[in-house]
Amino acid sequence: MDKLYWLEQIKLQDRAKVGDKAFYLSRIMQRGYPVVPGFVVSAEVLREFLETLNSSEALVADLPYSSLHLDVKNWRQLQQVARRLRQEISAAHLPQHLLSQIVNAAKELKSAYLIFRPTFVLPTIKHGVTKTSGLLESVVCECDEEAIALALKRTWSQMFRAKSLSYWQWAGIDLQQINLGVLVQPFRNAIASGLLNANSSEWEILATSGLGVAMTQGEVLPDVYYIQPETGTVKERQLGNKMVAYRVNDKAPVAALQTVPASGALVSNDSSLVPYLLEEDQQKQYALPEEHLQQLIQLATQIVKETGVNFTFEWTISCEATSTLYLTQMSTPLAIYNFHSIKGLGASAGRVTATAHIIVNAQQKPEQLPKGVILVTPTIAPDWLPLLQQAAGIITDKGGITSHAAILARELGIPAVVSVADATAIIQTGEKLLIDGDKGEVYRLTREAREIGQGEEDTGTKGTQGSYRGTSPVGGFSVKSSQRPSGISFGDAESFGHATRTRTQSPRSGDPHFDKLSAQPAALSHRAGVPQRQTPAEGNPPMPYGQASPEGAKLAGGSIPPADFGATQTPTALALVEESVHRQGEDNTGTSELTEDTKAPGWFPLRKVSVDKGTYLFSASSSSSSRLSLPMITTKLLVNLSQPSLIEQAQSLPVDGVGLLRSELMALNILEGKHPSAWLLEGHRTKLLERWYEQIIHFAQAFAPRPVFYRSLDWRSHELPSLNDNVESSTQSMLGERGTFSYLKNPAVFELELAALAGVQNAGYSNIHLLLPFVRTVEEFSFCRQKVEQARLTQVPQFQLWIMAEVPSVLFLLPEYVKAGVQGISIGTNDLTQLLLAVDREQGQLAKVFDERHPVVMGAVAQLIQMANSAGIPCSICGQAPALYPEIIDQLVQWGITSISVEQEAVERTYLAIARAEQKIILEAARRQRNQQ
Numbered sequence: 001m002d003k004l005y006w007l008e009q010i011k012l013q014d015r016a017k018v019g020d021k022a023f024y025l026s027r028i029m030q031r032g033y034p035v036v037p038g039f040v041v042s043a044e045v046l047r048e049f050l051e052t053l054n055s056s057e058a059l060v061a062d063l064p065y066s067s068l069h070l071d072v073k074n075w076r077q078l079q080q081v082a083r084r085l086r087q088e089i090s091a092a093h094l095p096q097h098l099l100s101q102i103v104n105a106a107k108e109l110k111s112a113y114l115i116f117r118p119t120f121v122l123p124t125i126k127h128g129v130t131k132t133s134g135l136l137e138s139v140v141c142e143c144d145e146e147a148i149a150l151a152l153k154r155t156w157s158q159m160f161r162a163k164s165l166s167y168w169q170w171a172g173i174d175l176q177q178i179n180l181g182v183l184v185q186p187f188r189n190a191i192a193s194g195l196l197n198a199n200s201s202e203w204e205i206l207a208t209s210g211l212g213v214a215m216t217q218g219e220v221l222p223d224v225y226y227i228q229p230e231t232g233t234v235k236e237r238q239l240g241n242k243m244v245a246y247r248v249n250d251k252a253p254v255a256a257l258q259t260v261p262a263s264g265a266l267v268s269n270d271s272s273l274v275p276y277l278l279e280e281d282q283q284k285q286y287a288l289p290e291e292h293l294q295q296l297i298q299l300a301t302q303i304v305k306e307t308g309v310n311f312t313f314e315w316t317i318s319c320e321a322t323s324t325l326y327l328t329q330m331s332t333p334l335a336i337y338n339f340h341s342i343k344g345l346g347a348s349a350g351r352v353t354a355t356a357h358i359i360v361n362a363q364q365k366p367e368q369l370p371k372g373v374i375l376v377t378p379t380i381a382p383d384w385l386p387l388l389q390q391a392a393g394i395i396t397d398k399g400g401i402t403s404h405a406a407i408l409a410r411e412l413g414i415p416a417v418v419s420v421a422d423a424t425a426i427i428q429t430g431e432k433l434l435i436d437g438d439k440g441e442v443y444r445l446t447r448e449a450r451e452i453g454q455g456e457e458d459t460g461t462k463g464t465q466g467s468y469r470g471t472s473p474v475g476g477f478s479v480k481s482s483q484r485p486s487g488i489s490f491g492d493a494e495s496f497g498h499a500t501r502t503r504t505q506s507p508r509s510g511d512p513h514f515d516k517l518s519a520q521p522a523a524l525s526h527r528a529g530v531p532q533r534q535t536p537a538e539g540n541p542p543m544p545y546g547q548a549s550p551e552g553a554k555l556a557g558g559s560i561p562p563a564d565f566g567a568t569q570t571p572t573a574l575a576l577v578e579e580s581v582h583r584q585g586e587d588n589t590g591t592s593e594l595t596e597d598t599k600a601p602g603w604f605p606l607r608k609v610s611v612d613k614g615t616y617l618f619s620a621s622s623s624s625s626s627r628l629s630l631p632m633i634t635t636k637l638l639v640n641l642s643q644p645s646l647i648e649q650a651q652s653l654p655v656d657g658v659g660l661l662r663s664e665l666m667a668l669n670i671l672e673g674k675h676p677s678a679w680l681l682e683g684h685r686t687k688l689l690e691r692w693y694e695q696i697i698h699f700a701q702a703f704a705p706r707p708v709f710y711r712s713l714d715w716r717s718h719e720l721p722s723l724n725d726n727v728e729s730s731t732q733s734m735l736g737e738r739g740t741f742s743y744l745k746n747p748a749v750f751e752l753e754l755a756a757l758a759g760v761q762n763a764g765y766s767n768i769h770l771l772l773p774f775v776r777t778v779e780e781f782s783f784c785r786q787k788v789e790q791a792r793l794t795q796v797p798q799f800q801l802w803i804m805a806e807v808p809s810v811l812f813l814l815p816e817y818v819k820a821g822v823q824g825i826s827i828g829t830n831d832l833t834q835l836l837l838a839v840d841r842e843q844g845q846l847a848k849v850f851d852e853r854h855p856v857v858m859g860a861v862a863q864l865i866q867m868a869n870s871a872g873i874p875c876s877i878c879g880q881a882p883a884l885y886p887e888i889i890d891q892l893v894q895w896g897i898t899s900i901s902v903e904q905e906a907v908e909r910t911y912l913a914i915a916r917a918e919q920k921i922i923l924e925a926a927r928r929q930r931n932q933q
């Protein structure tokens with residue numbers, strides 16, 4: 001069988017035929033490690049099969065020799081080509097002699113079910129990266145001839161999906177350069193499954209009950225173990241949240257198991273897997289037996305000795321009589337030789353390789369920055385935002401994970417490492433760096449290190465030329481870690497262990513890797529149950545300041561109901577019923593693709609999303625014809641924004657509106673380096689007002705009728721050294737003349753903001769609301785409310801006046817605030833934490849003390865939610881805590897939070913974390929009711 005390669009027999013020269021995934025697994029198997037057996041259907045078999053396609057169409061007849069260079073910007077044509085090619089592959093018959101060989105080999109595996117895993121080697125591509133995470137997916141089938149033939153063709157056909165064709169085109173890869181093999185392995189029930197991710201500083205083990213599918217689909221939070229590599233001791237273990245497990249459908253009765261509908265199709269045959277609920281006592285136990293935990297640690301220790309300190313493998317414990325531990329996948333990350341690493345705090349996820357640019361004096365902001373460099377500087381002030389749009393990454397000497405550098409990097413979607421001691425002294429301008437915003441590490445690369453690993457199949461840990469920021473150019477979100485040094489990602493995103501506790505990143509506007517696709521429509525659907533955005537003049541620019549729009553007046557007149565933020569909500573079973581998502585473009589082969597221009601209105605984009613410790617399937621496998629369902633949530637999800645350039649991205653997200661429009665960062669685009677007070681002193685109020693209005697109306701227009709909460713200016717003067725021209729500034733303090741206190745001292749700028757908001761209302765937008773920052777006293781609020789009334793904002797019935805709940809005095813004064821007219825609060829965990837714990841959040845060396853999860857902070861948050869509920873006003877949270885620590889979302893939902901507002905990069909995993917928390921409440925209530933009967 002010269003076209004089938006058993007893992008134990010694969011040689012070095014076979015790598016191109018079997019692919020990297022199978023090759024790495026064979027290497028470890030041949031060293032005596034316990035690996036699930038299997039064989040590879042080589043790339044030669046695919047070529048032979050393609051040559052048998054008998055069609056009069058030139059497109060199909062020339063397929064084995066075609067480069068398939070297509071106009072990927074023409075999505076309709078691309079979808080038609082992809083569908084036609086896949087129809088031909090699905091309808092064709094495998095040559096009998098090949099099929100017989102494969103079936104006979106499969107029977108030697110002695111398993112009722114098989115898994116087909118794509119495995120390939122790609123050439124070095126023009127962009128210097130081979131990011132294939134989520135591009136091709138595994139397929140599960142029964143072990144019979146018909147099912148095997150269908151599964152093999154479905155695996156192959158994924159090469160010709162629209163997103164795959166786009167990727168090959170983007171990467172400059174001809175079809176003949178792709179050597180796609182298929183690794184066939186037995187697929188059996190498991191006691192537990194998971195992964196082990198190892199690096200020099202720490203090992204992380206994730207585990208879940210049964211097959212790893214529940215972890216892959218984001219339906220569970222796996223158990224986590226943190227291991228000290230030198231000693232193999234368990235430093236920390238965390239019990240996950242595991243309510244669901246999966247087993248193969250062996251048709252045998254299983255006692256005491258309650259089956260539940262699957263939330264998403266991982267494989268082509270929906271009947272192959274059966275999900276079931278774990279009993280309550282099982283949920284409270286660790287999925288990984290202690291003896292197998294020690295086996296995993298011993299296994300990792302041995303692999304370190306033989307292969308190095310950085311690797312990731314997936315494992316499973318079989319349900320055989322001996323409960324054998326097997327490795328199912330092995331990934332090798334980027335090997336970094338001859339490097340010096342520097343440790344800091346991971347502040348914004350992603351990895352990037354670029355040239356360093358050093359700015360030693362942070363008080364002297366440069367006029368410009370070379371495009372695509374990694375900026376290295378002591379600290380960053382908010383007025384650096386326009387400059388940072390040229391940077392590929394950020395490194396700072398100081399600062400914590402809620403510092404301005406961290407917040408700005410997350411806003412722009414670029415990797416950042418902060419609190420890197422003496423970085424500006426150690427690193428030199430022009431030096432080649434690789435920064436890892438997940439692990440908080442900076443690598444000083446040599447030429448040899450940069451050239452290693454080129455042309456190999458990507459495992460999700462490869463450094464890139466330019467910033468890849470954690471996503472593939474074909475769509476989907478890859479897993480990234482925020483605090484712990486994880487940062488793992490498998491070549492096939494659906495693989496069992498594709499999970500860490502993480503933040504995901506979405507591509508930043510202007511990234512050349514993403515601009516190549518240019519497949520984003522002008523308007524994308526958003527969260528299920530929220531109406532499509534409507535604007536006074538669809539597609540037209542904002543109306544000039546003060547000029548009303550007839551169509552916009554309809555909004556003010558109430559023809560389109562605004563989103564209801566006026567009352568607190570309690571999750572109900574009815575509201576949490578999963579809502580079906582209609583998929584379009586299905587062909588008669590049982591496969592389906594959703595085109596960008598045929599998405600059903602009212603539904604948000606279908607995609608695969610990595611969330612917290614698992615990957616959640618928002619898009620169907622191309623081999624599944626079933627409809628997917630998306631969990632409805634009653635807790636409102638909002639997004640934090642400041643840049644008009646990011647609006648189009650945010651519109652496609654499943655959000656109910658903008659929970660925090662940061663005026664300080666928004667205004668930096670229009671101030672030309674001068675403080676607003678300087679504009680007023682120079683007599684340019686009208687010009688500045690018009691600019692301010694134009695900035696705000698972009699957001700109001702894009703999200704109407706969804707609410708936009710504009711937070712008025714909250715500057716500490718020393719944070720904006722470049723804007724302090726001829727304006728009296730206070731000393732550098734942690735507090736400064738912040739928030740509403742500064743309005744009392746100098747109300748002119750606040751009055752200008754209110755006039756801009758009134759202009760937006762006059763243009764017909766009733767979805768704009770005001771959020772007052774850093775309110776210390778009821779008297780400060782009353783002053784601001786009087787100004788709001790004078791600006792006639794309250795004459796629009798939908799208008800709401802909220803305050804930020806971030807100064808601890810609100811814990812004692814909230815009832816008085818409500819009496820004075822506060823209509824809602826938004827908890828700012830960043831300032832609340834630093835004021836409660838007396839820790840400056842800009843000081844990275846105090847990062848261990850600055851923790852939003854501290855019992856004092858969480859107690860204050862719980863108290864604020866309870867007080868808001870008692871007062872009958874909505875309570876939101878817009879600090880970094882939910883994004884950085886998704887595990888607290890369970891508590892927020894349980895306490896009754898009305899809405900959660902996060903950065904764009906955290907939206908989708910937060911959505912799913914909310915859904916999981918609400919479903920947990922329903923399940924627990926159902927169990928209590930059952931126990932009472």
